[in-house]
Amino acid sequence: MVDNHRFFSPEALFRYRVISHVAALEHQGWRRSDAVRHGVETLHYTDEGQAKRFSERSLWRWLAAFEKGGVEALEPKKRSKIQSSMVLSQDLLDFLESERAKDLKASIPELIRRARAKDLIGPKEAVDRTSVWRAMQRLGLSTSAGALPKGADTRRFEHSSRMHCVIADGKHFRAGPTRRKRVAIYFIDDATRYGLGVVVTTSENLQAVFVGLHEVIERFGLMRLLYWDHGSAFIANDVKQVAARLGLAAVYGRVAYPQGRGKIEVFNRSAKGRLLRNLDRSPAVDPDCGALTLLLRHDLFDVYNHLPHKSLGGDSPYKRWHSSKHPLCPAESSAWLRECFTLPVERHVSNDHIVQVDGTDYEVPRGYAATKVTLHRRLLEPTENGHALYLSHENALIRLHPVDKQANATSGRAHTSVEPEPEIILPKSASQLSFEASLAPMTAADGGYPDTNDEEED
Known part of the structure; x- marks a missing residue:
């Protein structure tokens, strides 16, 4: 689990x-x-x-x-944070800060040489550029490496068996007479080019990635690695958390280098020429995301997967997929798979039984005031405020809902049984004792008339 x-x-x-x-x-x-x-x-x-x-x-x-x-x-192991540097002088740190503001493209070795020329570094003093880089990082100065060298390794790759690598990408297009903006999230097998799934959404968002990835795994099983670009939906921390929980190796392509994702780029061009370009301004097309998802799935499974590919020696992705002898790796169970798409969220409960998640106040059952609780955020259950939240309460998961202040204003309050406090006679206060000492009665408790019967008994 x-x-x-x-x-x-x-x-x-x-x-x-x-x-x-x-x-x-x-x-x-x-x-x-x-x-x-x-x-x-x-x-x-x-x-x-x-x-x-x-x-x-x-x-x-x-x-x-x-x-x-x-x-x-x-x-990473927790370490005590250093604000600047323990090995570099303050004069050198001030110089680095002022020089970086004047010249953003100067390399770290160049900055060290300039500091040495200004006698901020002794002639025989050794300054490691890694120490300078770390100090600049702590000071918030730019240390970008800049453009990649031309001799970077850009060799083509291709996996040998199905589900070794799955490529995901989003294709933007317009649909309907009003030219609504839509994004299709495609999942393609690298080895066979077999189309595994597609989800249409209004923008490249997390929910579409989660739904598409869940459907692919539920239908075809787990892949060894996921390969995608640096799109906003793919680099989100929740996506990385889910990939880690599933045990998938997640690889991101190089930034601003579409050639590294050549297969999916070619697929996007073919999808545009085969169908997507015909959806723009078409009065017969329903721009609803659900309707477009159904249309693109039919195109993917019933059309594209059966087309011959030159890169596959004339075979179709369907033929290559079903002729592969590599066994599929199904998920342990549907419950396990859904648990992988459930992330924990720790929150402190206020005294009025409220927790705040993503700017929304949720009401929790009584008894959790001023405590720390772990909520379960189910990524496959979208809501208007994000995702459905659950709390483990009395050995059961209950769903939390946003607080309804108007309903709380008119609903009755719960009656709590309060045991009556026992009657306790408190001792005299200091003020009372001072009063009695200053203004004591002139007569005793018997009023000056002692009981003679008591004296005879004695």
Whole structure:
């Protein structure tokens, strides 16, 4: 079962993406040592488009950690944050900040040489450019590597068996007499070019990716790796969380390099020429996303998959798919698959039993005030405010709903039985004691008339 209480950090997901690159090469028959060296030579891009390289030692360490403890083992260890640098002088840091503001394209070695020319670095003092890079990162200065070299590795690739690699991409088009903007999220098998699924939506959003990926896995089983671009829907943290839960190697193509996704780009052109261009301004086309999804699925499964492909030696994707001897890998169960699309959300409950998720206030049952709870966000159940939220309450999952303040204003309040407090006679206060000491009665409690019977008894 998937641990719904675990939420992976962006650093762990990025490291998982890097070792997924190595795993993808291993699936192509590369030796692990060669795949690791190739990963060292490759630039890996963050969600912000920043290029990063990693040492061979880091990749080996991450691979060993992943094989031992999964994605959780890739979480970075917490360290005390350093605001600037412990090895560079403050004068050098001030120079780097001012010089970077004047020249954004100056390389780090060039900045070090300039600092040495201004006597900010001694003639025999060694300054590692990695230390400078880290200090600039902490100061929030730009350290972008710039454009890739022309000699970058751009070799073509193709997987040998079905479901080794699935390529996903979004194709924008217009439909209907009013030219409504629509996006078709396609899933294509790399080895056989077989169309696995398509979902039409109004924009490239997360929900379409989740629905399409779930339908593909439910129908055809799990793939070894997913290959997609840096579209807004694909780089979202929720997508990476789901891929990690499914155990899929997620590989992102190079930024602004469509040639690296040649197969899906060719498919998009053929889809446009085969059908999509005819939907624009057509009065007979219903621009509803559901109707367009049905239309594009018919085109994908009943038309495209049966067309001969020159790249397949004249075979159709349908023939290549069904002639493959590679067995499919179905999901453990439908319940397990849905759990993989359920992410945990930790929130603090306010004193009036409210939790806030994505700017929306949800009401939780009484008894959770001022506590921390774990909510279950089901990505396959979209709502007007995001996704359906569930809370484990009394051994059952109950769905949370946005608070209805107007209904709460007119509904009755729950009656709580309060036990009466026992009557306790409090001791005299300091003020009372002071009063009695200052203004004590002149007579005793008997009023100055003692009881003679008491004296005779004594």
